[in-house]
Amino acid sequence: MAAPYESEFTLFLRDMKSRHPExxxxxxxxxxxxxxxxxxxxxxxxxxxxxxxxxPCRYDIRRT
Incomplete structure (x- = not known):
């Protein structure tokens, strides 16, 4: 069975998180x-x- 698709961005984030665990x-x-x-x-x-x-009327001039 083929591995599920992972975008380049997902792979990038996983790589960066493994390099920077903090x-x-x-x-x-x-x-x-x-x-x-x-x-x-x-x-x-x-x-x-x-x-x-x-x-009720946004343009009512009697607003206080």
């Missing part, structure tokens, strides 16, 4: 910094309560 840890650290956040549901609730509903 990249995996740096990638995890970057993800934790930007994406892995604890959600404060109380803050989300207060934000939703403080939001002003949009005007």
């Amino acid at each position: 990249w995996s840890e740096q990638q995890r650290a970057g993800r934790a910094l930007l994406w892995e956040k604890n959600v404060d549901f109380d803050e989300l609730r207060r934000f939703a309560e403080a939001s002003v509903p949009p005007s």
Whole structure:
């Protein structure tokens, strides 16, 4: 059976990751910094309560 197709880019990434194993840890650290956040549901609730509903007509001159 033939091996499944792998693009040149996939092969390149695998090669670079094998040459630079520290990249995996740096990638995890970057993800934790930007994406892995604890959600404060109380803050989300207060934000939703403080939001002003949009005007039904975007060009209404009586907007405040």
